[in-house]
Amino acid sequence: MLKIQDYRPQPFIDFTKAENVQAYEAALKKVRAELVGKHYPMVIDGERVDTAEKLTSLNPCDTSEVVGTTAKATIEDAERALQGAWKAFETWKTWDMDARARILLKASAILKRRHLEACALMSIEVGKNYAEADVEVAEAIDFLEYYARSAMKYSGFGSSETTWFEGEENGLMSLPLGVGVSISPWNFPCAIFVGMLAAPIVVGNCVIAKPAEDSGLIAGFIADIMYEAGLPAGVLQFLPGVGKDVGEYLTTHAKTRFITFTGSRAVGLHINEVAAKVQPGQKWIKKVVLELGGKDGMIVDETADLEVAITAAVQGAFGFNGQKCSAMSRLIVVDAVYDDVVNGFVERASKLKMGTGEENANVTAVVNQMSFDKIKGYLEIAPQEGKVLLGGEAPGECNGKQGYYVQATIVGDVKREARMAQEEIFGPVISVIRAKDWQDALDIANSTEYGLTGGVCSRNRARLEQARQELEVGNLYFNRKITGAIVGVQPFGGYNMSGTDSKAGGPDYLAYFMQLKTVTERW
Numbered sequence: 001m002l003k004i005q006d007y008r009p010q011p012f013i014d015f016t017k018a019e020n021v022q023a024y025e026a027a028l029k030k031v032r033a034e035l036v037g038k039h040y041p042m043v044i045d046g047e048r049v050d051t052a053e054k055l056t057s058l059n060p061c062d063t064s065e066v067v068g069t070t071a072k073a074t075i076e077d078a079e080r081a082l083q084g085a086w087k088a089f090e091t092w093k094t095w096d097m098d099a100r101a102r103i104l105l106k107a108s109a110i111l112k113r114r115h116l117e118a119c120a121l122m123s124i125e126v127g128k129n130y131a132e133a134d135v136e137v138a139e140a141i142d143f144l145e146y147y148a149r150s151a152m153k154y155s156g157f158g159s160s161e162t163t164w165f166e167g168e169e170n171g172l173m174s175l176p177l178g179v180g181v182s183i184s185p186w187n188f189p190c191a192i193f194v195g196m197l198a199a200p201i202v203v204g205n206c207v208i209a210k211p212a213e214d215s216g217l218i219a220g221f222i223a224d225i226m227y228e229a230g231l232p233a234g235v236l237q238f239l240p241g242v243g244k245d246v247g248e249y250l251t252t253h254a255k256t257r258f259i260t261f262t263g264s265r266a267v268g269l270h271i272n273e274v275a276a277k278v279q280p281g282q283k284w285i286k287k288v289v290l291e292l293g294g295k296d297g298m299i300v301d302e303t304a305d306l307e308v309a310i311t312a313a314v315q316g317a318f319g320f321n322g323q324k325c326s327a328m329s330r331l332i333v334v335d336a337v338y339d340d341v342v343n344g345f346v347e348r349a350s351k352l353k354m355g356t357g358e359e360n361a362n363v364t365a366v367v368n369q370m371s372f373d374k375i376k377g378y379l380e381i382a383p384q385e386g387k388v389l390l391g392g393e394a395p396g397e398c399n400g401k402q403g404y405y406v407q408a409t410i411v412g413d414v415k416r417e418a419r420m421a422q423e424e425i426f427g428p429v430i431s432v433i434r435a436k437d438w439q440d441a442l443d444i445a446n447s448t449e450y451g452l453t454g455g456v457c458s459r460n461r462a463r464l465e466q467a468r469q470e471l472e473v474g475n476l477y478f479n480r481k482i483t484g485a486i487v488g489v490q491p492f493g494g495y496n497m498s499g500t501d502s503k504a505g506g507p508d509y510l511a512y513f514m515q516l517k518t519v520t521e522r523w
């Protein structure tokens with residue numbers, strides 16, 4: 001069995017140091033010279049395959065720039081990828097667990113070496129600023145390192161404990177499921193993409209990975225690292241394509257054994273529904289792991305350290321323009337400190353600079369036209385649903401660059417049942433809700449159908465303990481921002497309409513991609 005050092009999360013880069021900023025700028029130059037304009041074909045059974053039609057990835061901060069292209073898989077390609085993956089599974093499932101884990105560790109080593117390149121590519125492709133890109137690449141490395149180690153506990157016969165019984169040998173084996181589909185979003189296009197393929201693969205499954213259309217280049221970059229690390233042909237089928245075409249085909253297919261999906265509530269629920277329908281020739285119940293949206297709230301009560309609360313609110317709300325499933329989109333403040341907190345929050349947020357990811361701005365452009373239009377729709381209803389205290393405009397340009405720019409926006413005195421307080425906006429638009437008191441605040445926090453992240457800023461021990469029990473979220477944070485879960489440290493995933501609570505980066509995540517067999521031999 002693999003004997004490796006304990007897992008340690010990656011440290012983050014300190015961008016207050018000039019040499020780190022210079023290194024990032026050098027990486028941006030390198031990526032512009034070597035990766036921008038690149039085309040990534042599909043990879044099926046180890047072969048690079050192209051399509052007549054292509055998907056184009058635009059720079060959201062400067063939409064006149066095409067960042068690159070990928071192939072656009074057809075239904076026939078998806079079918080071939082699925083059949084090929086089942087062939088590859090025959091061999092891959094027989095590999096020793098530690099041999100499979102070693103490929104993840106090798107991939108991690110390569111990604112560590114290319115850390116800043118991956119960051120720079122995301123700055124250009126999805127508009128991440130330096131720190132946001134850095135923590136994401138660190139998370140991708142963490143997933144590889146953590147899942148490689150986690151896999152060891154499922155190695156061999158008797159990997160789970162059974163109770164002694166006279167005259168028999170009993171054991172519980174963990175076996176891979178087969179071939180699954182991994183469908184990922186654009187907002188963590190490196191970390192979630194890699195985590196969702198590495199976990200099933202390390203325990204012996206084969207995966208067809210379909211990245212989001214807006215982030216095909218970083219996905220292609222990561223897939224190449226996995227191949228360079230030694231994944232055999234067919235184990236990872238890289239299939240850029242359109243979700244409602246090839247995604248739909250694969251999630252519905254009789255030969256798909258499992259689906260791991262991160263994305264919106266609407267698409268996730270649809271996948272859950274189509275996956276539940278048994279197709280002719282299907283001989284299993286598909287396993288479906290869903291990580292969906294959120295309407296995450298942070299409560300500030302009258303005992304809180306208001307400086308801590310305001311910092312947490314700004315970081316949680318506007319990191320990557322609020323385009324995180326974990327982002328604080330509702331700030332719930334008790335009446336006694338409402339004005340102080342809101343004034344501080346608005347004041348601090350008004351200092352955020354708008355610009356490109358490459359310029360390391362605080363607020364960059366949102367990802368695409370659809371997102372931009374959706375957020376503009378919420379900006380239009382904002383004056384009816386509350387008081388616009390900051391921002392409120394979507395200029396669509398910044399410093400002469402056309403892009404999907406939306407101002408950091410804070411809307412005060414939003415009612416708890418208002419659309420802005422209930423629906424996931426997925427942009428830099430925050431609803432502040434006034435609560436009568438602590439209990440009212442807790443009720444407001446629990447008043448959406450989501451349950452992903454949440455937080456409380458308070459110095460009252462009894463209230464923190466009450467929140468620990470009663471706040472309906474998968475990830476709960478006290479006296480800090482509600483984003484930025486670290487692999488292995490804060491296993492991540494939500495309740496209710498936020499997903500199947502599968503806790504990515506947690507000790508039991510790999511079990512979702514295995515089935516158990518109990519074997520008994522009478523002596």
Ligand code: NDP
Pocket residue numbers: 183184185186187188192210211212213214241242243244245246247248251262263264265267268270271291292293294324325326424426452493494498499
């Ligand atoms: P979408 O649901 O729009 O897309 C996610 C993926 O699903 C994309 O690859 C998309 O492909 C694909 N897809 C679309 N339609 C179908 C279909 N009918 N069948 C199969 N696949 C399909 O989400 P976004 O990419 O916009 O991501 C943002 C969402 O993700 C937010 O709601 C956010 O909260 C959530 N999220 C949740 C996380 C969590 O851990 N809970 C973490 C990160 C994000 P295509 O790009 O071609 O449309």
